Amino acid sequence: MVTRNQLPESKSRQQYRDDLDGLRGIAIALVVAFHVWMGRVSGGVDVFLVLSGFFFTGMVLRRTDTTGSAGIGPTLRRTGRRLFPALVVVLAAVAVATVVARPYTQWGDTSAQLLASGFYFQNWYLATAEMDYASPDPSISPLQHLWSMAVQGQFYLVILAVIALWARLRPQSDRHRGLLLTVLVIVGLISFRYATIGAAQHQAWTYYDSAARVWELLAGAALAVAAPWISIPNWARWCAASLGLAMVLSCGLLIDGASEFPGPAALFPVVATVALILSGMHLSSSERPWANRLLAGRLCTELGAIAYPLYLWHWPILIFYLAETGNAHAGFTDGLIVIAVSIVLALATTRIIEAPLRKRSTPVPDTGRSAKYRTGVGTLVAAIGVVVLASSLGWQVVSRTNPAEPPQALEPNEYPGAAALLDGIDPPPAPMRPSVFEGQADAPPPTVDGCITPNREVRTCTYGDTTAGRSIAVVGGSHSEHWIPALELLSYDYDFRIVTFLKEGCPLVLVDQPSYAEAPFPECREWSEEVLDRLAQDQPDWVFTISTRFRPYNDGDEVPPEYFDVWSALSDRGMKVLALRDTPRLRHNGVFYKAVDCLAQRGTTPVSCGIDRAVALDPRDPAEGPAAAYSNIFPLDLNDAVCRPDRCHVAEGNVLIYRDEHHLTASYARSLAPELGRRIAMITEWW
Known part of the structure; x- marks a missing residue:
């Protein structure tokens, strides 16, 4: 120098x-x-x-x-x-x-x-x-x-x-x-x-x-x-x-x-x-x-x-x-x-x-x-x-001053949603709700009020009957979150409260880079560890979380091996788990696509915008076999209320199923409440 x-x-x-x-x-x-x-x-x-x-x-x-x-x-x-x-x-x-x-x-x-x-x-x-x-x-x-x-x-x-x-x-x-x-x-x-x-x-x-x-x-x-x-x-x-x-x-x-x-x-x-x-x-x-x-x-x-x-x-x-x-x-x-x-x-x-x-x-x-x-x-x-x-x-001024408002309640005879699959209801023709413009906004409460955290902070909120003595803790990422509208309806009918522990893109995990992740995400592990400690302290009656995940490079779904460690950790803390099979994700040739974008294109229908069931899901719930080794894990599979035997459409019973590539609309989730309630009752014997 x-x-x-x-x-x-x-x-x-x-x-x-x-x-x-x-x-x-x-x-x-x-x-x-x-x-x-x-x-x-x-x-x-x-x-x-x-x-x-x-x-x-x-x-x-x-x-x-x-x-x-x-x-x-x-x-x-x-x-x-x-x-x-x-x-x-x-x-x-x-x-x-x-x-x-x-x-x-x-x-x-x-x-x-x-x-x-x-x-x-x-x-x-x-x-x-x-x-x-x-x-x-x-x-x-x-x-x-x-x-x-x-x-x-x-x-x-x-x-x-x-x-x-x-x-x-x-x-x-x-x-x-x-x-x-x-x-x-x-x-x-x-x-x-x-x-x-x-x-x-x-x-x-x-x-x-x-x-x-x-x-x-x-x-x-x-x-x-x-x-x-x-x-x-x-x-x-x-x-x-x-x-x-x-x-x-x-x-x-x-x-x-x-x-x-x-x-x-x-x-x-x-x-x-x-x-x-x-x-x-x-x-x-x-x-x-x-x-x-x-x-x-x-x-x-x-x-x-x-x-x-x-x-x-x-x-x-x-x-x-x-x-x-x-x-x-x-x-x-x-x-x-x-x-x-x-x-x-x-x-x-x-x-x-x-x-x-x-x-x-x-x-x-x-x-x-x-x-x-x-x-x-x-x-x-x-x-x-x-x-x-x-x-x-x-365009931004007009769209923001006139935002799309998602439907709060739909008439069940005209908009049966999941009941069209489960009960064979054939509703009269009606405009799809939410519409393609309303779909993105038809989200569960934590997305709207900020109770699903984007960062390391552990946020907890209570929904449904907040004064009830019994509780279900909804834990994990947005795929746990999008079931809350259905759980809310059940909460008022059957006397339990919903407590949330939610983080964007983060199912419970105890490693820095799980097998399904493209990069290390230690923030998710740290958040999960704190949530597990909070659950052990609060002792909810049941934990509600997702048990499966799509295969990123192949058809069907699976239980990632990292989930087994979480199941054991929950068992060690005395937690009983409602382990729900994840819903299908919309993808074609490995590329995710939004239901509303597909429906907005000329010549498309809820059928053509859907995905073959064999591509999205294995024939049986992958969690059934492994869960038998855990006394605290109780599998749930509601995909028959989302998909037909051969294909998963993007709308059923005049109700849009997906608000993007893989999240349920709140409207369709509410139509799933009766079936979800029946399955939970069989396990918990609460009603």
Whole structure:
């Protein structure tokens, strides 16, 4: 390490880094290929984050060194010309494609995500919605990938404000540049610690959390601040370049970033990018190590030139293709077509829109058109952006001021629901209730009042006859929760109260990563252990929970081995268990789909939108055999009240069964109350 004043003048100035343009090209190639063919996170986005922090911070610092000011206005205008035009075009294309090709039940969510993407808070929208960054399939949003753009945009605003304040307050000395570096490093370390804890406890949220991602951007920003003082021996440069390139290329093969980033595993692509930045720093193109010169080659730099629009285009093209074909993933040939279309659109976006708007004094490449053309393009893009965002805002205002209200009670002769299957009732034709717009809102009480927790907190609530002496504890995740409307009706008739211990996505489990989970979820184990202790203390008469789960990679259902440990733990605490077989989940070729979305498409029916029973369920309840070894486990199976012998429809007796891919509507759950009550009575002998 040496001071800036000790460096030769040639090293104190930053040389143009065409090798980093090429690194962007390699990163986007990995992102696209892994998304299209492997359904994994390649680490390419993390490379982008580090490079964004380095380039943007370096640009602002150079302006500060030259003018004494961060130039907030000019910097924002330049950044806006770089980011907004291509983004607006892609958002407009997604809006049109959604209206034309997707069910109208998706328009509301898409309009919300258009606003979130256009105003750079898509990452928070996704985090709040608890959307795991899963492999691409038709159920995934075509705008989900824009979370990273939101994180970068938020970082640009914050780092610009920090440097502007620093430039205003600092004396002109390198010692105060060191102070800025110290601040960035400390904040980066805090962010990394936060990401490490978050990735281990609640990775689905942490993946999108700006506070957990900023350390990656700050790694690049710190390099930009420290650049004048950095001097590296040639042998170290060659080692760093070779190792860095190998790490970038292998990251997606070695690490599944979707389940591990932005925790410590993200150090792999971040360190690789830092190594490649350092290896070529303060050197001319010909002096750089072989890996940097390879990255500076034409193929890599040409890809780098279209990296941003290619990133914007490839994901929605892939998602709309999968949605139209119903496939879970793209094959080799159709994947090539998706990539080719994305590249063509990226090139067109760059040449027709980005280039003329980014360089006002330069004519459009290959056309010779003047500023009049650029003005026209700018006006058109601005108009498109206003129309898209205004329309999305209008849709949100209308839908939120006129929300769909789920039915509170349905006339049983016209809407028998489950009784149509159990008692052979053939109701007269009537509009399905809840409707496709009401379905999502027809939820059980804990979803409405917040008594199902999204985090580590153990929340407990009481429903039904709250003064009754007898009690049933409903325990687990949302598939235990969606039976509460039926239990409420029984509670008033048969004198018991319902006490809930519910956590989103968390059946009781005593290991960090059960066999059915794609990633560790220690928060669920910790919550389960506390719930078991609370049950032992409260001693409810019965525990009501789910006993089976769908097979993720095959047909039918099963009892995960981790459930047996929970059964034993409940037995040790003297708990008697009503172990209910889980209800079927709607999926086709391994892809989950919402009942309301299917019904909103032309030519579909509750029958065609259903699923074959043999695909969803084993012939017999898988819990029957294992439960015989536990004196406290009493299996219940009500799937004959949900499915016919050959097929599970999405509506029965004029009542919609599913409010999404796998949760019962409260209306249908209430129609199940008589049969559920009959089964509980046979076990408990309470009535």
